[in-house]
Amino acid sequence: MSSKSEKSVVVIGGGVAGMTAAIELARAGHGVHLVESAEHLGGLVRLHGAAAPGHEAPDKLISGLKKELEGLKAITVHLSSRLTGFEGQCPNAKATIEANGKTAVTVNAGAVIIATGVQPFDPKRLPEFKYGRTQAIVTTLELEGMLKGGAPVHPQTKARLKRVGFVQCVGSRMETRGNPWCSNVCCGVTLKQAVLLKQRSPETEVIVYYMDMRTFNRGQEELYSESRILGVRYSRGIPSEVLTRKDGTLLVRSEDASLGRIIERELDLLVLSIGLEPQAGGADTLKMLGVAATKDGFVPIVSSEAGPVDTGVKGVFVAGAAEFPKNIKDARTQAMAAACLADVFLG
Amino acid sequence: MTRATVGPIADAIGRTRVQACLECGKCTAICPGHRAHEAFTPRGLVKKGILAMTEGLPCDRDMWHCITCRLCKEVCVQDVDIPEFVRAVRREARPMGNRGKETHDGLFQVACEILQEPDLKQGRLWWLEEDMKVKVDGKATDGDNIILFTGCAPFFDIIFREFDRTADIARASVRVLNKLGVEPILLSEERCCGHDEHWTGNDKAFDRLRRLNKKAIEATGAKVIVTPCPECAYTLKELYDLRGIEVLHMSQFLARKLMTVGSKPVLGELDLRSLAFHDPCRLGRYMRDFEAPRVVLEAMNGPERKELQFERTTARCCGVHAWISCDEGSRRLRRDRLKEAEDAGAEVLVTACPKCRIHFNCYLHHQGVEPVKVKVEDLTVLVAKAMGVWK
Numbered sequence A: 001m002s003s004k005s006e007k008s009v010v011v012i013g014g015g016v017a018g019m020t021a022a023i024e025l026a027r028a029g030h031g032v033h034l035v036e037s038a039e040h041l042g043g044l045v046r047l048h049g050a051a052a053p054g055h056e057a058p059d060k061l062i063s064g065l066k067k068e069l070e071g072l073k074a075i076t077v078h079l080s081s082r083l084t085g086f087e088g089q090c091p092n093a094k095a096t097i098e099a100n101g102k103t104a105v106t107v108n109a110g111a112v113i114i115a116t117g118v119q120p121f122d123p124k125r126l127p128e129f130k131y132g133r134t135q136a137i138v139t140t141l142e143l144e145g146m147l148k149g150g151a152p153v154h155p156q157t158k159a160r161l162k163r164v165g166f167v168q169c170v171g172s173r174m175e176t177r178g179n180p181w182c183s184n185v186c187c188g189v190t191l192k193q194a195v196l197l198k199q200r201s202p203e204t205e206v207i208v209y210y211m212d213m214r215t216f217n218r219g220q221e222e223l224y225s226e227s228r229i230l231g232v233r234y235s236r237g238i239p240s241e242v243l244t245r246k247d248g249t250l251l252v253r254s255e256d257a258s259l260g261r262i263i264e265r266e267l268d269l270l271v272l273s274i275g276l277e278p279q280a281g282g283a284d285t286l287k288m289l290g291v292a293a294t295k296d297g298f299v300p301i302v303s304s305e306a307g308p309v310d311t312g313v314k315g316v317f318v319a320g321a322a323e324f325p326k327n328i329k330d331a332r333t334q335a336m337a338a339a340c341l342a343d344v345f346l347g
Numbered sequence B: 001m002t003r004a005t006v007g008p009i010a011d012a013i014g015r016t017r018v019q020a021c022l023e024c025g026k027c028t029a030i031c032p033g034h035r036a037h038e039a040f041t042p043r044g045l046v047k048k049g050i051l052a053m054t055e056g057l058p059c060d061r062d063m064w065h066c067i068t069c070r071l072c073k074e075v076c077v078q079d080v081d082i083p084e085f086v087r088a089v090r091r092e093a094r095p096m097g098n099r100g101k102e103t104h105d106g107l108f109q110v111a112c113e114i115l116q117e118p119d120l121k122q123g124r125l126w127w128l129e130e131d132m133k134v135k136v137d138g139k140a141t142d143g144d145n146i147i148l149f150t151g152c153a154p155f156f157d158i159i160f161r162e163f164d165r166t167a168d169i170a171r172a173s174v175r176v177l178n179k180l181g182v183e184p185i186l187l188s189e190e191r192c193c194g195h196d197e198h199w200t201g202n203d204k205a206f207d208r209l210r211r212l213n214k215k216a217i218e219a220t221g222a223k224v225i226v227t228p229c230p231e232c233a234y235t236l237k238e239l240y241d242l243r244g245i246e247v248l249h250m251s252q253f254l255a256r257k258l259m260t261v262g263s264k265p266v267l268g269e270l271d272l273r274s275l276a277f278h279d280p281c282r283l284g285r286y287m288r289d290f291e292a293p294r295v296v297l298e299a300m301n302g303p304e305r306k307e308l309q310f311e312r313t314t315a316r317c318c319g320v321h322a323w324i325s326c327d328e329g330s331r332r333l334r335r336d337r338l339k340e341a342e343d344a345g346a347e348v349l350v351t352a353c354p355k356c357r358i359h360f361n362c363y364l365h366h367q368g369v370e371p372v373k374v375k376v377e378d379l380t381v382l383v384a385k386a387m388g389v390w391k
Helices: A014-026 A058-070 A140-146 A187-202 A220-229 A282-288 A329-344 B004-014 B026-030 B033-038 B040-057 B060-064 B071-073 B082-097 B104-114 B151-161 B167-179 B195-198 B201-222 B232-241 B250-261 B280-286 B294-296 B327-344 B354-365 B378-386
Strands: A008-014 A031-035 A075-078 A081-087 A093-099 A104-109 A110-114 A118-122 A137-139 A164-170 A206-212 A233-236 A243-244 A250-256 A259-266 A269-272 A274-277 A316-318 B002-004 B057-058 B144-147 B223-226 B247-248 B274-278 B348-351 B375-378
Touching: A008 A014, A008 A104, A008 B057, A014 A031, A014 A058, A014 A075, A014 B026, A014 B071, A031 A093, A031 A220, A031 B144, A058 A140, A058 B033, A075 B060, A081 A104, A110 B033, A118 B026, A118 B151, A118 B327, A137 A140, A140 A187, A140 A269, A164 A187, A164 A259, A164 B223, A187 A220, A187 A269, A233 A250, A274 B294, A316 A329, A329 B195, A329 B247, B004 B040, B004 B082, B026 B040, B026 B071, B026 B274, B040 B082, B060 B082, B071 B280, B082 B195, B144 B250, B151 B167, B151 B354, B167 B250, B167 B375, B167 B378, B195 B232, B201 B232, B223 B232, B223 B250, B232 B247, B232 B280, B247 B250, B250 B294, B250 B378, B274 B294, B274 B327, B294 B378, B327 B348, B327 B354, B348 B378, B354 B375, B375 B378
Parallel strands: A008 A031, A008 A110, A031 A075, A110 A316, A137 A269, A164 A206, A164 A269, A206 A233, B144 B223, B223 B247, B274 B348, B348 B375
Antiparallel strands: A081 A093, A093 A104, A118 A274, A243 A250, A250 A259, B002 B057
16 A cells, blocks of 8 residues: 555545545545445445436446545455444554454554444334335335336336325424434435426426425525426425325325415325434444544534534544535535545644 | 413413424324314414414414324424413413313313312212122222222213213223232222313312322322223323322233233133224323233234224324313214224224223214214223123
């Protein structure tokens, strides 16, 4: 491994943030150990296969980054691996990386970048949506897969979709039921999927149940507008009752809070726009690194203004959704910043 | 329309988090009160509550349609405690003569008033049968320290005997306990637990009933209270301040007994094809016990278990609460829940609440309503049948 210093950087997490940080560090001349717990790189983005209109498909981005990684000899990728030990302090720390719970290697950790990402909310925690009870109720993540082909069909009957409903904020903005934060990306994911549905199958009725549509990211307000022009309908109010029928259809009851009226709609697909939350088991890694998780379980930063990538522990930086749910652009930007700071830290 | 002063409501507004409402409308979409009476919407009430901080609370009568079933709170992402807010509003509205539409000419409310007299001699145990082993107003000894708090079932029997012999639930409770070797203490001057007075904002009445019951309970020295009524169970457990005394719904008591008996508990055989379970709101959403009644049901062989569309946390309501607002709207709620059981293919809809059974049986007995082919039974009665002690 040819490197600027004897010290390598340990990047934990091989999603877009971790891959980006690893690439930038290698380009800057550092040795990198990229530790990924799954069998493959790409994290959550890998599962988002559908491209937004005018955008590159996220899974294409992943394969591009992978190619780049493979070309950089300074990067050692550890798949199916975890950080199981951490001794000393950066820049003189030693990290133990264990693959498949068996073989372990100990490497120099001059700096660490935490890029462990987030996990999708399990909608079974909100029984009113009846997720898991019928194939007609899916998550946005599952719809991503269905959108990889042409126009998606009903998972059970394989018929063309007549009416699709999206439910926003499933597992987000829940002050007392677990996750009080806005998950940041779900409105964008729904907009993308609603527009794709409408473009591929104009006769499919699409309705979005929402509390507030949040479209502050570049290009999203335009996408929101486009979706309305394409005929996507928006109903302010979240359903709280879903009746499942044997023929695969659903009867979904919500209050249209603008009208103050109950709306019962027959749908053949209900898509739950699920939020994002800290990785289960992420706390162990943080503890090893001497980083105290935030109250809600994310990786902390010193402050949004003064230290947006500093965890407060010397030489340990954070990048991507592990710090807070964010889109690809923001995750990669933070990863580049973390790589830059690690480079400066190592001199 | 009168307005309640802000002062007492302000406390409830803070306590119940109405200001945290994000106006998503989930409460209103799931609310049985709204389903039965369109004018009442929980979200609307919350909105009025927020405005009340500056303008005083407009006390219309619609809020009496709230059944306090807690479905709203169950689906609320901000944990706004709407039933508790409703209770606070009712408490303020009541002195202004704003009361709910009381059923049966206010008979139940009057009975509750009579029951507040300390010197009352009731004849409450008329339903006891000779072979039942009980200790009336007994003292707890080491082996037997269980009070059976029957609740108002024997009283309801007198009113509803045309279609619901509610005292059977008290009888079944004694027989089941006897079979398990328990000789329960009964209180000859047990009063209404005050559940309905509490939820209709009559704090004074509730407190009088609570004191009388508490005194009678504590006089026995018993350390465990078992009751077949989830309203009594919740009220005694959460609102009575009975220190050192454990309160259990009959299903909880039985589930615990079963667990300690063996690996595959069997209570006996039931001569039924199929059944479905209706979670009573006080046992389920209030006491958070969805398992105990199911453990007991599982221990009875014979009938096939059918799944309802809405069970456990989102179980639909039986349709009536506190003997108010019983009308065509509430009958629709009962019809829908019963039809849910019929659609699921259940021969019997099992509940674990005497009041649920009365409300359902009332619908089934009523002339001129849409017929539903399902029977309703109480869990304790089924257990008595399975154990072979039913007479």
